[in-house]
Amino acid sequence: MKELPEDFVYLPGYLDREAQVSLLETVRAGVAEAPLFTPIMPKTGKPMSVRMTNFGTLGWVTDKERGYRYQPMHPVTAKPWPAIPPVLLDMWHRLANYPKDPEACLVNFYGADARMGLHQDRDEKEFAAPVLSISLGDTCLFRIGGEERTGPAASLKLSSGDVVLLAGKSRLAFHGVTRIYPGTSTLLKGEGRVNLTLRRVNP
Ligand code: MD3
Ligand code: FE
Numbered sequence: 001m002k003e004l005p006e007d008f009v010y011l012p013g014y015l016d017r018e019a020q021v022s023l024l025e026t027v028r029a030g031v032a033e034a035p036l037f038t039p040i041m042p043k044t045g046k047p048m049s050v051r052m053t054n055f056g057t058l059g060w061v062t063d064k065e066r067g068y069r070y071q072p073m074h075p076v077t078a079k080p081w082p083a084i085p086p087v088l089l090d091m092w093h094r095l096a097n098y099p100k101d102p103e104a105c106l107v108n109f110y111g112a113d114a115r116m117g118l119h120q121d122r123d124e125k126e127f128a129a130p131v132l133s134i135s136l137g138d139t140c141l142f143r144i145g146g147e148e149r150t151g152p153a154a155s156l157k158l159s160s161g162d163v164v165l166l167a168g169k170s171r172l173a174f175h176g177v178t179r180i181y182p183g184t185s186t187l188l189k190g191e192g193r194v195n196l197t198l199r200r201v202n203p
Pocket of ligand 2 (some may be wrong): 091119120
């Protein structure tokens with residue numbers, strides 16, 4: 001196993017239970033406006049096991065025909081995404097050390113059997129900005145390697161309230177979610193895990 005990449009900042013338990021409850025309520029309000037959708041992978045047309053939605057002026061989407069991209073509208077409702085909640089913008093400005101607001105907050109929802117395969121986040125145009133990740137609900141096993149798909153990787157459990165900042169050299173690291181541990185948190189009442197990632201798309 002490999003050491004964690006340089007510039008990977010792990011803040012376990014950054015949000016206390018009260019902050020997690022409040023943030024989840026805020027996320028649920030956004031999801032009520034912008035329902036979770038099932039992303040479809042380009043070329044193969046296979047559905048991802050994670051369901052998603054976004055907040056912000058841009059959101060990450062994928063479908064068979066047009067592939068991975070950021071766009072201003074929800075792919076199903078065709079409405080603009082809800083605004084990024086102020087509490088998340090505050091966290092970004094406290095932690096990200098980047099002067100502009102993020103345009104996108106990707107909301108990933110994992111049921112007990114959902115996974116996310118090893119990938120790089122390269123659909124943004126601005127790699128100088130970090131990605132800020134917040135985990136809520138069930139613990140997951142997270143895997144992170146280097147800038148090449150093969151080669152050593154480190155594993156880490158991410159639990160409810162944990163925050164990770166991917167900056168500098170870790171920004172283009174391959175990473176994925178290997179498994180969910182059902183029943184490890186009471187926050188989502190057995191529904192699974194939510195991960196929020198704040199992203200700057202344009203320089
Ligand atoms: C490392 N999400 O949405 S968050 C994703 O838990 C994604 O839902 C995972 O990978 C999740 O793209 C992992 C932690 C994370 C996010 C972005 C990264 C790790 C990263 C970008 C570069 C390197
Ligand atoms: Fe990612």
